[in-house]
Amino acid sequence: MKILVCMKQVPQKDAPLKLNEAGTWIREDVSYEVNEPDAYALEEALRQKEKHGGEVVVVTAGPARAQQVLREALAKGADRAIHLVDDSFATIDPVSTARAIAAAIESESFDVVLTGLQSDDFGFAQTGVLLAELLGWPHGTIIIGIEKTETGLRLKRELEAGHYQWMDIPLPCVLTIQSGINKLRYATLIGIKQARNKPVKQMTLADVADKLGTNLQTIERLYIPVKQKKTEMLQGSSAEIAKKLVDKLRNEARVI
Amino acid sequence: MIHFRTPIEGVERPRMEADVVIVGGGPAGMACALRLAQLIDAHNAAHPDAALSKENIYLLEKSREAGQHCLSGALLDPRSMRELLPSFEKEAPIDGECTKESIYYLTRTGKRRFPFTPPPMRDHGNYVISINKFVKWMAEKVEAAGITVFTGFAASEVLFDGDAVIGVQTDDKGIDKNGQPKANFEPGYNLHAKVTVFCEGARGSCTKQLVERYRLEDPKHAQVYGVGIKELWEIPTGRIAKGEIIYTLGYPLTTKEYGGAWIYGMRDSLLSVGYVTGLDYEDPRTDPHHAFQSFKEHPVLRGILKDGKMIRYGAKSLPYGGWNSMPRLFGHGWMLAGDSAGFLNSQRLKGIHLAIKSGMLAAETAFDALLAGDASAPELATYKARVDASWIREELYPVRNFHQAFEHGLWQGMAKAGLQHVMGGANLGPDSKAHPGYENMRHVNALNPFREGRMQFLGAAKGDRKLTFDKLTDVYYSGTRHEDDQPTHLVIADLSICNDRCTKEFGNPCQFFCPAAVYEMVEEAGEKSSAPEKKLHISFANCVHCKTCDIQDPYQIITWVPPEGGGGPNYDGM
Structure with missing residues (x-):
């Protein structure tokens, strides 16, 4: 199987975030890491390749610093990488990202595209699905199990409340992977050393600009929620208080 | 039952051959790698027929990314950097040049300014830097020069062949808390090297193995240490200018303890503030983290920090012993550089420039050894000769007794x-002679019950969560992360000493000297009777890799070994 894994670099979990001066995004002076579900998508791709042969290619769209995630992927066993390099890739809307990736792989023929089910920073959960639409392929989301069959893949999807769904999907297809589908491997010294000689194809915004369309999304304002704590004493008899309380829980707090 | 980390037995370890392995990617290790690449490049340009390869020169760094475990004030004397990269000032991340300095002696509520700045403390021409950013930048230079930096890999064991060091073993990855391999287990590599340069920082764990095996320290001049606690603060502008330096002596420590504080203006609204406590105090309840918190409550600091916000925390030990305390620097196949070897000027409170210079000299020696095809002790002895002939000696020898x-x-x-x-x-x-600082610690019942004016730093700080913080809150701001399911990397030789003898004699000082709330005495149902007994709990995941426990434990039964590579603090911007 020839597998493409879409990966994203996101601010490290638990990193203390500070807003930038314009209040439109966070300040860049944080540590970055691989988006967690993307790491599982990569691991799944490597396992499928180990079972069935083929090739694993990784792609990211992001600033120069995002090359780190590609290097980590190559060190773990991916064969080659594509880097769509531009600062603007960090903030454009998901359909533009999907279009950029689709344009970057135009000349290739993958059997499967894997993405993490969503990113830890924006959390849109759209890029993978939009990419499937642009490629005209079927897709499956929140995948926690993949098995190759004669006609395609058999998938296990995670639904809510402990329910699962099994489905068959033909190839080629796009799958968005849930964290925990497998156990992540460690990069090895020899893997890191070999990764230095693996090809990383750099593509600029200009290379894909005519395919992008209009970016329809900008962040107007980002702010930290103001902590509000209000104490209100309910007065009256027990029955009245209970009635008021139910009313407030239902109509104001909307928890019942 | 606590399972302590030890290399897993009975597994086949991958082996890699190297020309030079540099253990530790701080200023010393990065300078060593960079200098080595420069020498090889120059050699290859002059002798294309006898070219040397940089392919098999490796640097191991236990943090996930370069610079994340580096902590210092930091002030950089540019002398060695100018030798290494003459135009570094144009491109390196430098916050500001030192413009103004002052020293105060603090009493509980007052301050007395020193009428003049003693010559060694004059910092004009030095730079305020973030050592984290600076080392990250150096790492980029090293990689661009063609040297492989393995981040997320610790050297856990030194490999010996008879009397020679033949390399290091990297950390085992994927071991669970009971010491069993997990599904993704990866055994550590045996990394064989012609020359191994240890630049692990203060109290390096491999360096400690060497010091013990080869008796590298002169017992009359034991290394002595301090622990520096640091916070980064954002403050309203106009209080401390960029490049302004303040040192203080005195409060909260009494005149019996060694220590003092620094305040560096990194930007007009960003402040590096920290407090160093000498690890040679006598009261086992001394809590260096508490000392730092009390320091911030002094009126001078209250004024500076008012309405500010603490954004980062860290702690790290530093070697103070100076020239006479330095261990032997070389042997068959190995050299020591940077803080691991005690290259620090305690009078000027600076070590980065010396670490860089020592790394460079080690690189020059390693380069000669590669050319000669000889890394024996007599060949590497030229390292010591280089140090003696350099300005390192000129700087350190005159302050050897400080x-x-x-x-x-x-x-x-x-x-x-x-x-x-x-x-x-x-x-x-x-x-002057020096004995290890932990020997000064006195039994709890031998202490003056009136605490001799030490109330402000005995026991754990509570914190008001605005100006002062408890340890756990501070640890959160250190960005520390470890894989939870792994063996405990604070290896205690005999827990019964902790739970019985130490409780009676010293009152478990580990609870206090650890600046990251790793050690805690917790009541458990007793084994012999139903009465609850206090037992030591080790929250190793809080560890900020400062090595204070390894240094200051009065029984010397704690051995700090590296946890799974990639774990530890994240000193971004520190």
């Missing part, structure tokens, strides 16, 4: 240091 002068407190220390200054570093007699 820290030792303070053994009997601040006033005697100042008098002796003043005298040394006039006498070219000599005492009115032989050079």
Whole structure:
């Protein structure tokens, strides 16, 4: 199987975030890491390749610093990488990202595209699905199990409340992977050393600009929620208080 | 049952051959790698027929990314950087040049300014930097020069062949808390090297193995340490200018303890503030983290930090012993550089420039050894000769007795240091001796019950969560992360000493000297009777890799070993 894994670099979990001066995004002076579900998508791709042969290619769209995630992927066993390099890739809307990736792989023929089910920073959960639409392929989301069959893949999807769904999907297809589908491997010294000689194809915004369309999304304002704590004493008899309380829980707090 | 980390047995380890392995990617290790690449490049340009390869030169760094475990004030004396990269000032991340400096002696509520700045403390021409950013930048230079940096890999064991060091073993990955391999287990590599350069920082874990095996330290001049606690603060502008330096002595420590504070203006609204406590105090309840918190409550600091916000925390030990305390620097197949070897000027409170210089000299020696095809002790002895012939000796030898002068407190220390200054570093007699600082610690029941004015740093700080913080809150701001399911990397040789003898004699000082709330005495149902007994709990995931426990434990039964590579603090911007 020839597998493409879409990966994203996101601010490290638990990193203390500070807003930038314009209040439109966070300040860049944080540590970055691989988006967690993307790491599982990569691991799944490597396992499928180990079972069935083929090739694993990784792609990211992001600033120069995002090359780190590609290097980590190559060190773990991916064969080659594509880097769509531009600062603007960090903030454009998901359909533009999907279009950029689709344009970057135009000349290739993958059997499967894997993405993490969503990113830890924006959390849109759209890029993978939009990419499937642009490629005209079927897709499956929140995948926690993949098995190759004669006609395609058999998938296990995670639904809510402990329910699962099994489905068959033909190839080629796009799958968005849930964290925990497998156990992540460690990069090895020899893997890191070999990764230095693996090809990383750099593509600029200009290379894909005519395919992008209009970016329809900008962040107007980002702010930290103001902590509000209000104490209100309910007065009256027990029955009245209970009635008021139910009313407030239902109509104001909307928890019942 | 606590399972302590030890290399897993009975597995086949992958082996890699190297020309030079540099253990630790701080300023010393990065300078060593960079200098080595420069020498090889120059050699290859001059002798294309006898070219040397950089392919098999590796640097191991246990943090996930370069610079994340580096902590310092930090002030950089640019001398060695100018030798390494003459135009570094144009491209390196530098916050500001030192413009103004002052020293205060603090009493509980007052301050007295020193009428003049003693010459060694004059910092004009030095740079305020973030050592984290600076080392990250150096790492980029090293990689661009063609040297492979393995981040997320610790050297856990030294590999010996008879009398020679033949490399290191990297950390085992994927071991669970009971010491069993997990599904993704990866055994550590045996990384064989012709030359291994240890630049692990203060109290390096491999360096400790070497020091013990080869008896590298002179027992009359034991290394002595301090622990620096640091916070990064955002403050309203206009209080401390970029490049402004303030040192303080005195409060909250008494004149019996060694220590002091720094305040560096990194930007007009960003402040590096920290407090160093000498690890040679006598009261086992001394809590260096508490000392730092109390320091911030002094009116001078309250004024500076008012309405500010703490954004980062860290702690790290530093070697103070100076020239006479330095261990032997070389042997068959190995060299020591940077803080691991004690390259620090405790009078000027600076070590980065010396770490860089020592790394460069080690690189020059390693380069000669590669050319000669000989890494034996006599060949590597030229490293020591290079150090002796360099300005390192010129700088360190005259201050060799400085820290030792303070053994009997601040006033005697100042008098002796003043005298040394006039006498070219000599005492009115032989050079001072030094014994390990933990030997000064006294039994709890031998202490003056009136605590001798030490209330402000005994026991754990509570914190008001605005100006002062408890340890757990601070640890959160250190960005520390470890894989939870792994063996405990604070290896205690005999837990029964902790739970019984130490409780009676010293009152478990680990709870206090650890600046990251790793050690805690927790009540458990007793084994013999139903009465609850206090047992030591080790929250290793809080560990900020400062090595204070390894240094200061009065029984010397704690051995700090590296946890799974990639774990530890994240000193971004520190």
